[in-house]
Amino acid sequence: MKKMTEAQLSELETDLNAIRDEVLADLGERDARYIRRMVRLHRSLEAGGRIMMPFGFLPPVFVAATATLGIAKILENMEIGHNVMHGQYDWMNDPSLHSQTYEWDTVCTGDSWRRTHNYEHHTYTNIIGKDRDYGYAVLRLTDDEPWKPWHTLQFINYILLSVLFQWGVGLHELETEKLRSREISWREKLPFLKEFARKGGRQAFKDYVFFPLLTFPVAPIVLAGNVGANLIRNLWSSTVIFCGHFTQDAETFTEEECEGESKGHWYLRQLTGSSNFTGGRWLHILSGHLSYQVEHHVFPDLPAHRYPEISGKVQAVCRKHGIHYNTGSFAKQYGTVVKRVLRYSLPERLMGMARAA
Amino acid sequence: MLPRETQHKALQWLGRQLFNRNDPEAFFDPLLERINPMWVQEYTPARVEQILSETRDTKTLVLKPARRWSGFRAGQHVNICVEVDGIRRNRTFSLSSSPLLWQDQGLVTLTIKRLPGGLVTNWLHDYLQTGAVIGLGEAFGDFQIPQPARPVLFIAGGSGITPVLSQLETMAALDYRAPVTLLYFVRTRDDVIAREKLLALETRYSALTLNIIASNESKEPRYLRDQDLDAVPGIKARQVYLCGPKGLMDLAQDLLFKRGFADSDIHSTFFSTPGADLGNQTLGGQVQFEGSRLEVGSEGDATLLEIAEAAGLTPRHGCRMGICHQCSCRKTTGTVINRLTGQASGPGEENIQLCISVPRGPVSLDL
Numbered sequence A: 001m002k003k004m005t006e007a008q009l010s011e012l013e014t015d016l017n018a019i020r021d022e023v024l025a026d027l028g029e030r031d032a033r034y035i036r037r038m039v040r041l042h043r044s045l046e047a048g049g050r051i052m053m054p055f056g057f058l059p060p061v062f063v064a065a066t067a068t069l070g071i072a073k074i075l076e077n078m079e080i081g082h083n084v085m086h087g088q089y090d091w092m093n094d095p096s097l098h099s100q101t102y103e104w105d106t107v108c109t110g111d112s113w114r115r116t117h118n119y120e121h122h123t124y125t126n127i128i129g130k131d132r133d134y135g136y137a138v139l140r141l142t143d144d145e146p147w148k149p150w151h152t153l154q155f156i157n158y159i160l161l162s163v164l165f166q167w168g169v170g171l172h173e174l175e176t177e178k179l180r181s182r183e184i185s186w187r188e189k190l191p192f193l194k195e196f197a198r199k200g201g202r203q204a205f206k207d208y209v210f211f212p213l214l215t216f217p218v219a220p221i222v223l224a225g226n227v228g229a230n231l232i233r234n235l236w237s238s239t240v241i242f243c244g245h246f247t248q249d250a251e252t253f254t255e256e257e258c259e260g261e262s263k264g265h266w267y268l269r270q271l272t273g274s275s276n277f278t279g280g281r282w283l284h285i286l287s288g289h290l291s292y293q294v295e296h297h298v299f300p301d302l303p304a305h306r307y308p309e310i311s312g313k314v315q316a317v318c319r320k321h322g323i324h325y326n327t328g329s330f331a332k333q334y335g336t337v338v339k340r341v342l343r344y345s346l347p348e349r350l351m352g353m354a355r356a357a
Numbered sequence B: 001m002l003p004r005e006t007q008h009k010a011l012q013w014l015g016r017q018l019f020n021r022n023d024p025e026a027f028f029d030p031l032l033e034r035i036n037p038m039w040v041q042e043y044t045p046a047r048v049e050q051i052l053s054e055t056r057d058t059k060t061l062v063l064k065p066a067r068r069w070s071g072f073r074a075g076q077h078v079n080i081c082v083e084v085d086g087i088r089r090n091r092t093f094s095l096s097s098s099p100l101l102w103q104d105q106g107l108v109t110l111t112i113k114r115l116p117g118g119l120v121t122n123w124l125h126d127y128l129q130t131g132a133v134i135g136l137g138e139a140f141g142d143f144q145i146p147q148p149a150r151p152v153l154f155i156a157g158g159s160g161i162t163p164v165l166s167q168l169e170t171m172a173a174l175d176y177r178a179p180v181t182l183l184y185f186v187r188t189r190d191d192v193i194a195r196e197k198l199l200a201l202e203t204r205y206s207a208l209t210l211n212i213i214a215s216n217e218s219k220e221p222r223y224l225r226d227q228d229l230d231a232v233p234g235i236k237a238r239q240v241y242l243c244g245p246k247g248l249m250d251l252a253q254d255l256l257f258k259r260g261f262a263d264s265d266i267h268s269t270f271f272s273t274p275g276a277d278l279g280n281q282t283l284g285g286q287v288q289f290e291g292s293r294l295e296v297g298s299e300g301d302a303t304l305l306e307i308a309e310a311a312g313l314t315p316r317h318g319c320r321m322g323i324c325h326q327c328s329c330r331k332t333t334g335t336v337i338n339r340l341t342g343q344a345s346g347p348g349e350e351n352i353q354l355c356i357s358v359p360r361g362p363v364s365l366d367l
Helices: A006-026 A029-055 A059-085 A110-123 A149-163 A165-174 A176-180 A187-214 A216-245 A263-273 A281-286 A290-298 A304-321 A330-343 A348-356 B004-019 B029-035 B099-105 B119-127 B158-174 B195-204 B226-230 B246-258 B304-310
Strands: B044-055 B058-065 B077-084 B087-094 B108-113 B133-136 B152-157 B180-186 B208-214 B239-243 B266-269 B284-289 B294-299 B328-338 B350-353 B357-365
Touching: A006 A263, A006 A304, A029 A059, A029 A216, A029 A304, A029 B029, A059 A110, A059 A216, A059 A281, A110 A165, A110 A187, A149 A165, A149 A216, A149 A330, A165 A176, A165 A187, A165 A216, A187 A216, A187 B004, A216 A290, A216 A330, A263 A290, A281 A290, A290 A304, B058 B119, B058 B133, B077 B119, B087 B108, B087 B119, B087 B158, B099 B108, B099 B158, B108 B119, B108 B158, B152 B158, B152 B246, B158 B180, B158 B195, B158 B208, B158 B239, B195 B208, B226 B246, B239 B246, B246 B266, B284 B304, B294 B304, B304 B357
Parallel strands: B152 B180, B152 B239, B180 B208, B239 B266, B284 B357
Antiparallel strands: B044 B058, B044 B133, B058 B108, B077 B087, B077 B133, B284 B294, B328 B350, B328 B357
């Protein structure tokens, strides 16, 4: 990681706080209108997708219905749920958009997400051993983590994780790696498992039982369409999230270098541990503006649609302090993610030999 | 056929499964609102039918609530919800119309005075227009006239007249058979709210005696005095209802207690956060927001809501005066003082209202 003195870090903190304060002072009707528009769009897409689905015996309708429902789920998870739960719209005092009570359309419960993502991941971003989102305890993505033979096949794990992403995220808090090492017991995880079963059951009931049965004669079509919609959402959200921290230049940190860190150091870690990708307006919206992962990690509770507006200022601060602002096209960033998953499936020793040869 | 209640419960359960929320009926509100704002399910929508000017700083809103609204009894209050610059604001007002108007025409009225510096009252005066839809809560409050009829004395000040208007209208319509006197204090004669209505009531309803007193027209302020009470026939037997600014209410209570009135014969309702006298206590302390992993110190009589907001948190809240319970929150340890009553809480775990709780020593909150 780039070394900065405490004085420099404190200046970085002041610079970034100024950007944040400016947005906070300006929050108002424009932001309320934006998020309500997104919620309205989500309701329309969800209703549209569900209504079209039973007519999916016509192939073009099947494709349209599945895509519509898939996009509805993406919009709800990424631009609405994730951002609302960060408290980006708490100031509106609208109970339907309140971070602590929002429940989203995915297996992971809102409460579990608030603990593992909002708290753990956003506080300990990219600290190996503390940020369990780094590789999700399934993938080895840095040499800081010792290589084990089963890492060789981790690309298969990556594909499985992406396909079943909502279930993986839902089970994230189970901390299977700690269960395996007996650091924690199954008994301790019982309350979590109960909540997981309840929410997972609810999601499965809705998409795989209720709506198919409601349209009984065409149940297999509706079931297939709903599976497809969930798959679309799973693949897209996992891809976006992987592009946020696992690109080539996204840095990792050790526990030692972050011990007792200042807010300025936390800012530096967010700037260097995250990566953006560029694209059109709708690519940003469908990624929940996680395409501005850097801005999001620096200011997780500012309304996400503001990230494009402040991106220029954040880049200027990075230039001023000589910090690398990690961005690139979606294809380029994703390419480096795939490379990273492949590369660290092999031990450092082997990679070194490959480079030498 | 299933009883309605059970059906409702089953539907609620299904709604929660499908829409992941405890009020599934509100899931499609964002769409319904666009088609017809009166179809919104999350709260009871009410359309502004008419806006009447009462005095230079008071207006009466005539509202038509959606039919599912449960109605009210004379003298009750409601929370209304309006969105000002993207932020939902809840405020409490008294209903100034009679419940009969709701039963007959489906209308209710709120009479609202512009408060200096008041965010919502000023917005309502400056921006609310006929045809707009605002949110309406269910009515609450027990500022109610005695049944069967007993002699009544109302002492009202300024905009404190609003619940009394509702009661007088109702009493007149029901031909309430007992002497009724209203002592109404206003700053100047121009500040009389609903003058025509009051005069019409006095003519129509013979049991009513009306005495309007302007407090600020002479050199010496003309406050409530003992002679005003002497002039009320059979005062000893009256049930007294107080509504107005704190100064007037304190004065009235004082005079009444001296005359030997019991607590149970005096009924009062507040219009502004009255605030108990917290002067001689050491207040403030370390406040720990456990859910947010944040600890801040506070001094003086800042409420937990103010402390939380100053610390950058955004707890749910409503009226900010201890009425609506939107800001109710679990206190895990510590003692808080209720700003309204001055009473201290227990030290243990309990639900408190952030907007009227002042920490006394260290306090931990599940927030």
